[in-house]
Amino acid sequence: MSVTGLCQICERNEAAHSCPNCGTLACEDHWSERFDLCVQCASTDGDDGRATAVPDDLDDEDVMRF
Numbered sequence: 001m002s003v004t005g006l007c008q009i010c011e012r013n014e015a016a017h018s019c020p021n022c023g024t025l026a027c028e029d030h031w032s033e034r035f036d037l038c039v040q041c042a043s044t045d046g047d048d049g050r051a052t053a054v055p056d057d058l059d060d061e062d063v064m065r066f
């Protein structure tokens with residue numbers, strides 16, 4: 001995909017990619033080939049799935065009491 005414009009993250013290098021998630025134009029330095037996203041989305045989206053920490057223990061205690 002060819003993108004015209006500057007990287008919206010560093011605003012110095014020519015953008016080479018357009019992030020499908022947020023639409024940010026990113027240069028090679030700010031693009032994650034691994035996630036196919038800009039580095040902003042690649043870093044916030046979590047790579048190991050530990051973003052959600054739901055305290056299931058509370059529900060278990062309620063069930064046991066009942």
Ligand SMILES: [Zn+2]
Pocket residue numbers: 007008009010011012013026027028029030
């Ligand atoms: Zn950049």
Ligand SMILES: [Zn+2]
Pocket residue numbers: 019020021022023024037038039040041042
């Ligand atoms: Zn993005």
